[in-house]
Each structure stands twice: as structure tokens, then as C-alpha cells.
Amino acid sequence: MSPPATPADDQGLALHHVGVRFGGLVALDDVSLRVPPGRVVGVIGPNGAGKTTLFNVVCGFVRPTEGSLTLDGRPFRPRPHDLTRLGIARTLQGVGLFAGLTVLENVVAGASHTARAGFAAALFGLPRSDRDESRLRARALNLLAELGIDKHADAAPGTLPYAVRKRVALARALIARPRLLLLDEP
Numbered sequence: 001m002s003p004p005a006t007p008a009d010d011q012g013l014a015l016h017h018v019g020v021r022f023g024g025l026v027a028l029d030d031v032s033l034r035v036p037p038g039r040v041v042g043v044i045g046p047n048g049a050g051k052t053t054l055f056n057v058v059c060g061f062v063r064p065t066e067g068s069l070t071l072d073g074r075p076f077r078p079r080p081h082d083l084t085r086l087g088i089a090r091t092l093q094g095v096g097l098f099a100g101l102t103v104l105e106n107v108v109a110g111a112s113h114t115a116r117a118g119f120a121a122a123l124f125g126l127p128r129s130d131r132d133e134s135r136l137r138a139r140a141l142n143l144l145a146e147l148g149i150d151k152h153a154d155a156a157p158g159t160l161p162y163a164v165r166k167r168v169a170l171a172r173a174l175i176a177r178p179r180l181l182l183l184d185e186p
């Protein structure tokens with residue numbers, strides 16, 4: 001393996017003096033933090049402290065008014081549609097599952113960018129191959145089993161208790177095999 005291009009302490013995600021203002025409201029003020037590989041970092045604070053806003057900055061849903069982000073030491077301007085490719089997955093505060101899909105389909109949906117459809121297929125929006133599809137479904141079922149909720153695979157999310165739905169959301173984030181997992185109010 002070749003040595004990393006950047007010093008080890010640059011690895012992972014970092015926020016540098018990030019500020020977010022919504023009009024006159026200061027949601028984040030001078031937030032700096034580092035999430036090195038292999039580390040669990042908790043963000044705590046009362047209601048309205050800005051935790052979800054912080055997650056939204058990392059996901060590209062909210063642009064910081066000040067400050068910057070780096071990923072492995074390189075400038076990082078997150079955009080929501082790039083996250084899976086960059087190995088970043090999140091769960092939302094609340095649950096945010098697709099109501100019209102089964103539990104299993106919701107989990108498979110989390111791997112939308114990982115199927116090896118090939119560049120041309122992806123470019124022209126061709127459907128995944130049957131083999132990709134069944135491999136993904138098997139992996140989704142394994143994850144549901146790991147989380148103890150595989151018996152709900154064919155259920156509609158709306159029929160399930162909140163705690164089970166939170167686990168479904170977790171499985172949907174894990175199926176993409178993220179290197180950075182963001183959990184808002186897990």
C-alpha cells in the first residue's frame with residue numbers, strides 16, 4: 001500500500017470555524033471539530049443548539065456562511081448527490097423512510113450508487129442487472145437480520161413502531177458501506 005498523501009492527522013472529516021446564519025439567526029458560530037478515522041464523535045446540545053444544522057452542513061444541504069470543511073485534508077464542499085460516492089451516509093432526525101416502499105426496498109434504496117452498473121449504464125439510466133438487484137436484496141436482508149428486524153422486511157414502514165423504523169433508517173445508511181456515518185438523534 002502506498003503511504004497516505006497527507007499527514008495522518010489530516011485524515012477524516014474536519015470543520016474549520018464554521019458559521020451558519022439564517023437571516024438574523026446565528027445557528028452555528030465558529031464551530032471547529034475533527035472526526036478522525038475509527039473514532040465516534042458525539043455532538044450534544046439543547047434543542048435549537050444547531051446539531052441538525054451541523055449535519056446539514058456536512059451533507060451539503062446548508063452552505064456555511066463562514067468557515068470551511070476538509071475531507072482527508074483536502075477542501076470539501078459537500079453536495080448531497082455526491083455523498084454516497086464519497087462514502088458518507090446519514091440518518092435524519094425523525095425517520096424519513098419512503099412510505100410507498102417496503103422495509104427491504106427502503107434499505108436497497110440506500111445503495112443506489114453502489115451497484116456496479118458500469119459507467120455507460122449509469123450515464124443512460126439503465127436499470128441494474130438482476131444479479132446486482134438480488135445481491136443487494138440479500139445484503140439488505142442480512143443487515144435487517146443484524147439489526148434484529150428482518151421479520152419486518154416486507155412491511156410498510158408506516159405500520160411499524162418508531163424504534164423499528166429508526167433501525168430501518170440505520171440499515172439504509174449502512175448498506176452503502178459508508179466510511180463516515182452521520183446519525184442525527186439515533
Ligand SMILES: Nc1ncnc2c1ncn2[C@@H]1O[C@H](COP(=O)(O)OP(=O)(O)OP(=O)(O)O)[C@@H](O)[C@H]1O
Nearest residue numbers: 022025027045046047048049050051052053054093
Ligand atoms: N432552514 C432554516 N431556516 C431558518 N432557521 C433555521 C433553519 N434550520 C434551523 N434553523 C434554526 O437554527 C437553529 C438551530 O436549529 P437546529 O435544528 O440545527 O438545532 P438542533 O440542535 O438540531 O435542535 P433539536 O435538538 O431540537 O433537534 C434553531 O434556532 C432553528 O430554528
Ligand SMILES: [Mg+2]
Nearest residue numbers: 051052053093
Ligand atoms: Mg436536530
